[in-house]
Amino acid sequence: LLTAKPDVKTVAGLNQDYAWGRDSWEIFIRALRKLKPDVQVVETLWPKLFQGDLSAEISKLLTAKPDVVFHSLWGTDLASVNSQGRVRGLFRQSLVIHNNSAFLFKEFRDLPEGFVVGFRGTHWPEVPDPGKNPLQKEFVERCTKKFGEPCGSPHGSYHMVQALQGVKSAYEKAIKTTGRWPSVEDVVRAFEYLEFDSPSGRIAMAVGGGHQAIEDSLYGTVKLDAQKKQNVLTSVRVFPAKCVNAPDGVKTLDWIDQGFRGAQCP
Numbered sequence: 017l018l019t020a021k022p023d024v025k026t027v028a029g030l031n032q033d034y035a036w037g038r039d040s041w042e043i044f045i046r047a048l049r050k051l052k053p054d055v056q057v058v059e060t061l062w063p064k065l066f067q068g069d070l071s072a073e074i075s076k077l078l079t080a081k082p083d084v085v086f087h088s089l090w091g092t093d094l095a096s097v098n099s100q101g102r103v104r105g106l107f108r109q110s111l112v113i114h115n116n117s118a119f120l121f122k123e124f125r126d127l128p129e130g131f132v133v134g135f136r137g138t139h140w141p142e143v144p145d146p147g148k149n150p151l152q153k154e155f156v157e158r159c160t161k162k163f164g165e166p167c168g169s170p171h172g173s174y175h176m177v178q179a180l181q182g183v184k185s186a187y188e189k190a191i192k193t194t195g196r197w198p199s200v201e202d203v204v205r206a207f208e209y210l211e212f213d214s215p216s217g218r219i220a221m222a223v224g225g226g227h228q229a230i231e232d233s234l235y236g237t238v239k240l241d242a243q244k245k246q247n248v249l250t251s252v253r254v255f256p257a258k259c260v261n262a263p264d265g266v267k268t269l270d271w272i273d274q275g276f277r278g279a280q281c282p
Contacts, residue, residue: 018051019253020132020237021084021111026058028082028110030073032093033062040088040115046272058082063093070096074104085112095123102128117171125247127238135234138216138254139174141166143234151181155215178214178229182221185212220257223264230257256280 017024027048031037041060048055059080061073070093077085085106089097094114101107107128115134127133138144146153155177159167167173183203190198190206198206208226212219222230236249259281262271271277 017048017084017086017111017113017132020113020251024052024055024083024111026056026080026082027084027086028057028059028061028077028080030061030063030070030077030085030087030089030097032065032067032089034065037062037065037088041086043268043272044086044115046269047276050272050275066092068092068096070100074101074106077106078104078109082110085110086115087112088115090116098127098131107131124238127247129238129240129247131238133236133238133249135236136171137174137231138234139171140234140236140249140252142249143252143254144217144232149213149215149217151177151213152215152217174214174216178216178219178231181212181214182207182210182219182229186210222257223261225264230261232257233260256282 027045029041029045031041045057059076059082061076063070063073074097087097094116097106101112106112107130111130111132112128113132113134117133117135117139141156144152146156155174156166159165159173186203186207187198189210190202193206194202207221210221210226214231217232219229219231221227233255234252235255236252238247239250240246241248259279262268263278266278
């Protein structure tokens, strides 16, 4: 946000009224206030999950006129805010930031220009770099052949491959350690603090006592390419996993309140 709009003064939230939406907003606003204490919240809206019609919420945002609207919507709610917000001028009035790339690649073509998109990992056909990552190159090529377009940006497709790569790596480590076909317990132990490669880069089982993975995070801005006559992702920025995740054993909100202690950022 502060890269895309460093002079932000007012923000608003539009998030689904359940744990994902509530937690996403709390993490966002706590982090923003730590980085820019003078920012003011002018509206927080909590539509029901899969509410669909967001006309009332969009009206409130248009009235509040925030510099930035943060939302974590997905599914039909994401489609609704994109279509309804575009028609009513929300994306012209405010910078809209989304932290969850839960849309199909073909839907990316219809996103409003200027929309800032966050990805739950480097889940994009051109990032990190298929020329340097054979797994990414194979993944993109196979998806394109099967579906007629790359499998980006739905994190589900990437995370499924990550799970399979992780299991493969854990079994290989367990076999090497034990010298035999491993038990489930052997594989669990091998998984702890394991690191392995995936189509979206290096995955580290770095938190949760070695039982939870972290990966780099990607943000970019949607822009219409006049020559290609389609949307492209510009101003791409990758945040290293250890820059945007709390250290092992530290709760995320505590880490933010402590000033991101131990963050390893470029």
